[in-house]
Amino acid sequence: MLIKMFALRPFVWRRRASISHAWSADFPGYSRAHATSSDAIIAIRFYNRFDNLSVVDLHARAHLRYLERSPHDGSLVIYKKWLKVLDEKGEAADERCWLAVERGAPFTVWIPVEAPVTELPFDRIQGRT
Numbered sequence: 001m002l003i004k005m006f007a008l009r010p011f012v013w014r015r016r017a018s019i020s021h022a023w024s025a026d027f028p029g030y031s032r033a034h035a036t037s038s039d040a041i042i043a044i045r046f047y048n049r050f051d052n053l054s055v056v057d058l059h060a061r062a063h064l065r066y067l068e069r070s071p072h073d074g075s076l077v078i079y080k081k082w083l084k085v086l087d088e089k090g091e092a093a094d095e096r097c098w099l100a101v102e103r104g105a106p107f108t109v110w111i112p113v114e115a116p117v118t119e120l121p122f123d124r125i126q127g128r129t
Helices: 028-033
Strands: 011-013 018-021 039-048 055-060 062-069 076-083 096-101 106-116
Touching: 055 106, 096 106
Parallel strands: none
Antiparallel strands: 011 039, 018 039, 039 106, 055 096, 062 076
16 A cells, blocks of 8 residues: 655646747747747746745756557557757757756746647647657
8 A cells, every 4th residue: 555645746737739830939049030930839838836945957848649540550659859948048959957956936848849830730740640
């Protein structure tokens, strides 16, 4: 028997992700580079919920789960692909890192879609249909 006595969830995740044009990201260099682009970007925000808990050296990564037909038997299989996110400089990276997480401050993981998004649902994200 397993009893979970001290479950700790230090982050509050926003219920919905924001989807906007890539030029609206919080990074001037990235925004300028995408000024004439119709590509989109996904913003996922979270917050530290505790006053008395310091979180340091935080790393965030994102992955895409998608269905694709198996080349072996044609059945549908769930695959996963690591996505690129914008790092603290606004450049594509495997993960976003923060030195420390203050209480109540919003933290955002920016995920470039790398495709124009005129309506939902997406047709592709970072090269994956």
